Amino acid sequence: MTTFDDRERAFEAKYSRDEEMAFRMTARRNKLVGQWAAEKMKLTAEETDAYARAVVHADFEEAGDDDVVRKLVGDLTAAGIEIDDADVRAVIEEKMVEARRQLMTEL
Structure with missing residues (x-):
């Protein structure tokens, strides 16, 4: 029973890490897309943030x-x-690749 419990905890931990990484990638992607749009709208640095x-x-x-x-x-x-x-969807896809790359280099 211990081996099964250990495996279950390992799968749960992996799932949790994967979900957190997916959330971080999406948030980073959205930030990058927001910066892209702000540049298109010619916003100031403060407005861009x-x-x-x-x-x-x-x-x-x-x-x-x-x-x-x-x-x-x-x-x-x-x-x-x-x-x-x-x-916009094309830019979102492009920025997802960039967000993934950025997060992987941070690890």
């Missing part, structure tokens, strides 16, 4: 990336930048 945090917080509204896409498309369009969902 605040906007990147707002994009990270927007992801907590619902599951998936739709809430982030809606925020970015809405804000960029309001700033007079022509963009659509597909463009």
Whole structure:
């Protein structure tokens, strides 16, 4: 029974680490996407930091990336930048790769 319990704890610990890493990657990705959008909107450094945090917080509204896409498309369009969902989703994918790379180098 001890071996089974040890295995179960190991799987639970791995799952927990994997979920934490996925959360950190998504948060980092959203920050990077927020910085990208802020640059497009020509925001100041302080505004860029605040906007990147707002994009990270927007992801907590619902599951998936739709809430982030809606925020970015809405804000960029309001700033007079022509963009659509597909463009934003492409940037999200690109920034996920960058976020993963950044987090892996930190480990």
